[in-house]
Amino acid sequence: xxxxxxxxxxxxxxxxxxxxxxxxxxxxxxxxxxxxxxxxxxxxxxxxxxxxxxxxxxxxxxxxxxxxxxxxxxxxxxxxxxxxxxxxxxxx
Numbered sequence: 001x002x003x004x005x006x007x008x009x010x011x012x013x014x015x016x017x018x019x020x021x022x023x024x025x026x027x028x029x030x031x032x033x034x035x036x037x038x039x040x041x042x043x044x045x046x047x048x049x050x051x052x053x054x055x056x057x058x059x060x061x062x063x064x065x066x067x068x069x070x071x072x073x074x075x076x077x078x079x080x081x082x083x084x085x086x087x088x089x090x091x092x
Contacts, residue, residue: 055063
């Protein structure tokens with residue numbers, strides 16, 4: 001029966017640069033711990049922030065209209081380019 005070996009890194013310095021010893025990076029200094037959070041009176045209520053919309057419905061509709069135009073232009077351009085490539089270099 002053949003030798004059953006695990007799939008581990010090969011012996012002989014794999015990962016080392018041509019016999020050179022691997023240099024360790026200097027230890028980084030940790031940044032000082034951030035100060036305690038602001039008092040509760042200065043913090044906004046999380047329940048109010050979670051339900052607040054990021055943009056209005058009118059802004060969302062305006063964005064959607066512009067997105068549709070841009071996406072349609074992109075798909076149209078991609079179709080033209082594909083047809084050009086097929087016409088100049090058919091695979092059949």
